[in-house]
Amino acid sequence: MADIEGLNMTTLAVSESVSDYQSIPDHPLILKGFGIHPWKVTPTTSLDNIEPYIQDCDFIGEIGLDFHWAEDTAAYPRQLEVFEYFLAEAKKHQKICNIHTKGAEKEVLALLKKHQLHGQIIHWYSGPLDLVTDYLELGCFFTISVDAGHSTLTDQLINLIPTQQLLFETDGPTALEWVNGTPSWPDEILRIQAYVAQLKSCSLTELEVGGRLLMEQLK
Secondary structure (H helix, E strand, O other), X not given: OHHHHHHOOOEEEOOOOXXXXXXXXXXXXXXXXXXXXXXXXXXXXXXOOOHHHHHHOOEEEEEEOOOOOOOOHHHHHHHHHHXXXXXXXXXXXXXXXXEEOOOOHHHHHHHHHHOOOOOOEEOXXXXXXXXXXXHHHOOOEEEEOOOOOOOHHHHHHHHHOOHHHEEEOOOOOOHHHHHHOOOOOOOHHHHHHHHHHHHXXXXXXXXXXXXXXXXXXXX
């Protein structure tokens, strides 16, 4: 919070469960996302009594599919059901989703088209680059995360995405530890933005456009 306040950085905080959501602090710089992460989905995951959280949240997420890191393959059918439930709720309540796609990029794309959802946030994409254009045509934003400068695939992704559809994220306190062994704090965003600006030969001001457009949609 000290970093966020010091940088005056509007921050989207996602949750993976009801208890996660309840722990997000109320703060003028924090937008609260409610979701059930695909890693949390089991074959018996219940969707009872979560409608009030969907109505309360500023956006929906983190939701999505994971057919790569999620080890319980028996939960994959339930992942699809949970994801579709949230997409239908997003359509009903006109809320933007923050979406996890790992190993299920084609399936996520197909479901966004099915539910006619535009302008969604695709979180830390690392899938096939030949699908990126289709996501962009749906008006999707792509977050660039802490592996910027450490991943050739991410460099290629950055070059594919127009500045007005770029967002920036830390993912979480341990995400950078996974990349280079050091903890990530909100001010890591400044390094990511500087790297992207250099790679795309654009200004930091140009990289603020995506965030402004997203905030207009979240109002």
